[in-house]
Amino acid sequence: xxxxxxxxxxxxxPVIHSLPGDLNEKVADVIIDIGDVRRVxxxxxMTRENKHGKNRGFVLLKGVIGIQKADMPYSKCRPPELxxxxxxxxxxxxxxxxxTAREECWVIRFQWNEFWNALMANxxxxxxxxxxxxxxxxxxxxxxx
Numbered sequence: 001x002x003x004x005x006x007x008x009x010x011x012x013x014p015v016i017h018s019l020p021g022d023l024n025e026k027v028a029d030v031i032i033d034i035g036d037v038r039r040v041x042x043x044x045x046m047t048r049e050n051k052h053g054k055n056r057g058f059v060l061l062k063g064v065i066g067i068q069k070a071d072m073p074y075s076k077c078r079p080p081e082l083x084x085x086x087x088x089x090x091x092x093x094x095x096x097x098x099x100t101a102r103e104e105c106w107v108i109r110f111q112w113n114e115f116w117n118a119l120m121a122n123x124x125x126x127x128x129x130x131x132x133x134x135x136x137x138x139x140x141x142x143x144x145x
Contacts, residue, residue: 001037001061001106009061010108012080015138023127030118031059035110046099046107047084055112057084063105068098076102086139088112 010016010028017024040046046058049069065077077083077099086096119128 003032003037006037006061006108007032009080010059013059013082014080015082015085015134019131019134023123023130026123026127027119027131030115030122031108031110034114034118035059035108037061037106037108040101040105040107042101042103044101046101047095047097049095049098051095052093055087057082057088057110057112057115058099058107059083061106061108064102065105066100066102068100069096082135082138083107084112085135089136089139 007028010031011024016027019027040063046065047056060077060079060081060083062079065081065083067075067077083099084095087093116128119131123131
């Protein structure tokens with residue numbers, strides 16, 4: 001997948017798009033710098049509910065992901081979307097949903113610790129706080145959805 005297209009999709013992710021000023025572009029650049037674009041085969045499980053995650057985040061670039069949570073109706077996710085952010089704010093560090101590719105998908109996968117380290121090294125304290133608050137708000141929306 002062309003990296004210009006990847007950047008374009010990342011910038012359309014609602015939580016990233018909502019960041020003020022050029023902060024959305026700076027965050028997109030960090031994800032591109034630390035992430036790797038991967039194909040996810042149909043049927044592949046990306047995360048499992050109630051399991052400790054590997055500190056990975058994903059931006060869904062292409063395809064459909066099925067989302068299964070205990071006591072919640074099954075749902076689907078289409079691009080552009082950020083996945084795996086809830087675990088960042090879950091004190092137990094547990095995945096809150098099982099994510100399964102419902103068709104061939106393309107994602108950019110990254111490590112959250114690398115993401116936060118890059119932000120702290122290259123962004124102002126206020127920018128890091130804005131990103132953290134915005135992601136936390138979105139995580140709670142996903143957690144309660």
